[in-house]
Amino acid sequence: MVDNKQLWEQALSQIELSTSKANFGTWFKNTYIHKNEEGIIYLSAPNTFVKDWLRNKYHKFILKALRDISPEVRNLEYIIIRKDDKTTPAEDSSQKNLTTTTDLGLNDLYINKDSNLNPKYTFDNFVVGPFNEIAYAAAQAVTKNPGMNYNPLYIYGVTGLGKTHLLQAVGNYIKKQNPNKRVFYTTSETFTVDCVNSILNNKINLFKEKYRKYDLIIIDDIQFFSNKEKTQEELFHLFNHFYENNKQIIFSSDQPPKYIEHLEDRLRSRFEGGMIVDVSKPDYESRLAILKTKSRVLEKQIPDEILEYIASIVCDSIRELEGTLKSVIVQTQAKKRDITLTEIKNILKNNIKPKKAVSFKDVVKIISEYYTIEEKSLYEKTRRKEVVKPRQIIMYIMREDFNSSYPYIGQKLGGRDHTTVIHAYEKIKRDIQKDTVLNQEIEQIRSQLYNS
Ligand code: ADP
Numbered sequence: 001m002v003d004n005k006q007l008w009e010q011a012l013s014q015i016e017l018s019t020s021k022a023n024f025g026t027w028f029k030n031t032y033i034h035k036n037e038e039g040i041i042y043l044s045a046p047n048t049f050v051k052d053w054l055r056n057k058y059h060k061f062i063l064k065a066l067r068d069i070s071p072e073v074r075n076l077e078y079i080i081i082r083k084d085d086k087t088t089p090a091e092d093s094s095q096k097n098l099t100t101t102t103d104l105g106l107n108d109l110y111i112n113k114d115s116n117l118n119p120k121y122t123f124d125n126f127v128v129g130p131f132n133e134i135a136y137a138a139a140q141a142v143t144k145n146p147g148m149n150y151n152p153l154y155i156y157g158v159t160g161l162g163k164t165h166l167l168q169a170v171g172n173y174i175k176k177q178n179p180n181k182r183v184f185y186t187t188s189e190t191f192t193v194d195c196v197n198s199i200l201n202n203k204i205n206l207f208k209e210k211y212r213k214y215d216l217i218i219i220d221d222i223q224f225f226s227n228k229e230k231t232q233e234e235l236f237h238l239f240n241h242f243y244e245n246n247k248q249i250i251f252s253s254d255q256p257p258k259y260i261e262h263l264e265d266r267l268r269s270r271f272e273g274g275m276i277v278d279v280s281k282p283d284y285e286s287r288l289a290i291l292k293t294k295s296r297v298l299e300k301q302i303p304d305e306i307l308e309y310i311a312s313i314v315c316d317s318i319r320e321l322e323g324t325l326k327s328v329i330v331q332t333q334a335k336k337r338d339i340t341l342t343e344i345k346n347i348l349k350n351n352i353k354p355k356k357a358v359s360f361k362d363v364v365k366i367i368s369e370y371y372t373i374e375e376k377s378l379y380e381k382t383r384r385k386e387v388v389k390p391r392q393i394i395m396y397i398m399r400e401d402f403n404s405s406y407p408y409i410g411q412k413l414g415g416r417d418h419t420t421v422i423h424a425y426e427k428i429k430r431d432i433q434k435d436t437v438l439n440q441e442i443e444q445i446r447s448q449l450y451n452s
């Protein structure tokens with residue numbers, strides 16, 4: 001475990017990469033981790049102003065930076081340490097105004113410490129339709145007879161279609177049926193970090209022991225194992241152990257095994273020896289059913305005609321469907337009255353993305369022309385501001401509009417690390433919410449990309 005000081009230093013170095021110098025200096029100066037209580041990080045800010053700002057604008061971002069370094073981090077609280085060294089809990093009037101937005105995301109943050117499962121992902125709130133019924137049935141079958149029939153279970157599909165939800169629903173269900181079962185959810189990225197650290201620290205045996213003691217292991221997004229040879233080797237042995245002991249293992253990926261690049265053949269054939277199922281894009285009826293379920297869960301009444309409208313325009317991803325619904329709810333609350341269909345149409349009209357055959361090269365070309373910079377500088381290591389922003393926009397568009405994987409984007413852009421891409425993507429995504437100029441720029445770029 002890294003100590004608080006190291007943890008914060010590492011997080012800051014990540015944060016610094018994706019914030020402007022001015023913002024970084026203003027908001028992160030004089031911050032530190034006061035304590036870490038079983039994964040709840042208490043971040044100390046110098047004053048209320050900074051504290052509120054961090055919480056309102058940077059919360060998820062900071063949390064993610066911390067979790068990337070230390071997966072044990074569960075939540076983040078903000079405090080001000082007064083001169084007399086008394087702790088003031090982060091609670092004041094401004095928090096009230098915030099409940100609208102934080103309410104909607106709060107659930108995301110409570111994660112079981114032992115299993116890493118997020119209790120919000122259950123079968124009960126998982127909508128089944130023609131697009132995902134096979135994956136759903138396979139997941140159900142696994143809960144009936146873990147380790148016996150479909151081992152491994154391998155679920156694939158593009159991002160935002162419910163893979164993580166389904167995987168975790170299996171874990172939560174098994175845990176609920178039998179609290180003694182040792183269930184563990186992880187992502188390939190965290191698993192890799194854990195494995196590499198164990199090798200570096202000569203603790204590979206502890207690593208093996210730790211994972212072997214579970215009854216069910218769920219590893220999400222295994223496309224990121226591509227090229228990680230040592231980790232693949234450990235995964236191979238772990239899988240064999242599970243398989244031989246009739247213990248269930250579940251994977252997800254954005255692709256079927258045969259298309260994952262740089263995957264050892266023996267692992268590929270293990271994956272192929274199990275049950276491989278896909279989730280595809282939801283049809284209109286399913287999209288509407290999902291919106292209805294979500295608004296019920298969020299306890300917000302949204303008129304049917306609005307849900308129908310959203311279902312008719314957001315077609316590609318359930319995550320996007322959910323995001324759109326949440327933004328409608330937030331706007332309704334901000335206006336303190338129901339929002340009309342016409343207003344919704346206006347708000348959402350910028351969200352609709354026409355898709356035409358556009359290559360990675362086209363994206364780079366159009367963006368470099370738009371910002372009048374040399375195309376090749378985008379591939380280089382330079383951190384000049386004029387280049388960094390367009391580069392981040394390329395990453396954002398490749399991810400948002402084309403669902404390209406983070407490693408793929410990084411590799412295409414001069415061999416950058418996928419975490420850099422993740423940060424760039426999230427930064428732009430966040431910035432366009434508040435920066436109307438940036439928003440317009442991106443819309444103009446899109447219209448050049450898709451309409452020319
Ligand atoms: P993926 O892992 O495939 O990228 P997620 O599982 O993270 O997708 O799903 C994105 C969001 O959509 C999550 O909030 C999830 O709860 C929700 N979601 C996905 N599929 C369904 C479904 N069938 N019913 C209800 N919610 C869903």
Ligand code: MG
Nearest residue numbers: 163164165220
């Ligand atoms: Mg996922």
